[in-house]
Amino acid sequence: xxxxxxxxxxxxxxxxxxxxxxxALVDLFPGAPRxxxxxxxxxxxxxxxxxxxxPGMRDRLCDTTPAVRRHINIFIDGERARLETRLPPxxxxxxxTAISGG
Amino acid sequence: xxxxxxxxxxTKKGAFILRSDESRRDWALGGPYCETWPxxxxxxxxxxxxxxxxGGNEWFGPAVWxxxxxxxxxxxxxxxxxxxxxxxxxxxxxxxxxxxxxxxAGVQPAGLFRSDDGGETWKHLEGLRNHPSRPHWNEGGAGLxxxxxxxxxxxxxxxxVGISAAGVFYSGDGGRTWEPRNSGTRADFFPEDQRYPxxxxxxxxxxxxxxxxxRLYQQNHCGMYVSEDGGRKWISIEAGLPSDFGFPxxxxxxxxxxxxxxxxxxxxxxxxxxxxxxxxxxxxxxxxSWEDLREGLPQQNAYFGVLRxxxxxxxxxxxxxxxxxxxxxxxxxxDEGATWQPIAHHLPPVLSVETLVTPR
Numbered sequence: 214x215x216x217x218x219x220x221x222x223x224x225x226x227x228x229x230x231x232x233x234x235x236x237a238l239v240d241l242f243p244g245a246p247r248x249x250x251x252x253x254x255x256x257x258x259x260x261x262x263x264x265x266x267x268p269g270m271r272d273r274l275c276d277t278t279p280a281v282r283r284h285i286n287i288f289i290d291g292e293r294a295r296l297e298t299r300l301p302p303x304x305x306x307x308x309x310t311a312i313s314g315g
Numbered sequence: 316x317x318x319x320x321x322x323x324x325x326t327k328k329g330a331f332i333l334r335s336d337e338s339r340r341d342w343a344l345g346g347p348y349c350e351t352w353p354x355x356x357x358x359x360x361x362x363x364x365x366x367x368x369x370g371g372n373e374w375f376g377p378a379v380w381x382x383x384x385x386x387x388x389x390x391x392x393x394x395x396x397x398x399x400x401x402x403x404x405x406x407x408x409x410x411x412x413x414x415x416x417x418x419x420a421g422v423q424p425a426g427l428f429r430s431d432d433g434g435e436t437w438k439h440l441e442g443l444r445n446h447p448s449r450p451h452w453n454e455g456g457a458g459l460x461x462x463x464x465x466x467x468x469x470x471x472x473x474x475x476v477g478i479s480a481a482g483v484f485y486s487g488d489g490g491r492t493w494e495p496r497n498s499g500t501r502a503d504f505f506p507e508d509q510r511y512p513x514x515x516x517x518x519x520x521x522x523x524x525x526x527x528x529x530r531l532y533q534q535n536h537c538g539m540y541v542s543e544d545g546g547r548k549w550i551s552i553e554a555g556l557p558s559d560f561g562f563p564x565x566x567x568x569x570x571x572x573x574x575x576x577x578x579x580x581x582x583x584x585x586x587x588x589x590x591x592x593x594x595x596x597x598x599x600x601x602x603x604s605w606e607d608l609r610e611g612l613p614q615q616n617a618y619f620g621v622l623r624x625x626x627x628x629x630x631x632x633x634x635x636x637x638x639x640x641x642x643x644x645x646x647x648x649x650d651e652g653a654t655w656q657p658i659a660h661h662l663p664p665v666l667s668v669e670t671l672v673t674p675r
Binding site: 269273282 | 396
């Protein structure tokens, strides 16, 4: 699966994106919506903003490698993203739970 | 004073709470809680009735859940429940213990954390993973897990932990420094001349005898043991048992000589109850002799096992004894094991059982 190249720090400026959260995550944080707009430069910044609004959400999405958890997928306009991935203005970010469990 | 008795279950699909009155005959089942996360251990703080559930979800990682209203509502946190960046991340919480308001969590990969604010935030007790033996710890079948924490009820600085498959470790200073305490326990999976190492044994469960500061019992992958000196030296007490293999051990709430085990048929034979006939085995003389307790338990075609944290006693007199199976059944005895009744069937695989007796 191709991933976006990490941004040059100078290029990283906040962009407004639409973020869609998985139901299983929203269930853990009363009041969190399934869809919201966030201004952030990178996926990491976006998750920090989610964590600011709903304390603890970062730990549900990221491990301490640090990396997006192995069974969490983040897609930006159809491409899989990492923490370093830059957010293009107007992008649609899908946070999805991977097939897992038994 | 009238009391309620609660059974706290961790299962592969969430936590459950069963509640009964003093008679312990009819049980009301609540759950599944914790969003059906795999929940390895559920305990209660007897001082407050607060319930804590530890587990880990493949999607969202480890957390300790907390309920202050007997399961009606839950919160969760893993703030601080992490190793430094670059180390293998914490995957799940496996064991919990509470002493004087201090909450402990044992995790996978093996390590110990402490919370002084009721599970809101956690601090790593680094001394254990800094022990010189750490690079040589081997994973057990379920991974490198810290699955049992025993805090001396008389002295909270004295802590024993069990790690599969690193063995028993002891701290006398509240978790700052540790030493292995495995002398006398076997490791049959090592070459013949290396079967009594300083560490590396596969401890399955560890319990402290009531009222005896130095007596511990241990069910190991390779045998059953008692220690009279806080784990410095272990003595085999497996003679008279149907096998040297099993997972859980449950101590009597008052009698230090009484212990309950649930031996299985062997590590490589399916890990079922022997001969497909269920029995809890009890000693009343600190392991010198054993008796099988079968009345009310299935005596044919019973192909189940009982996992390491899935047996418990309550504090009633006579004491209740309970165990949950890896096939989702729960059995209980209200006469110290003499007779048994099924309490629930068709639950998810039961990973842990604990009890709480509360004022009504």
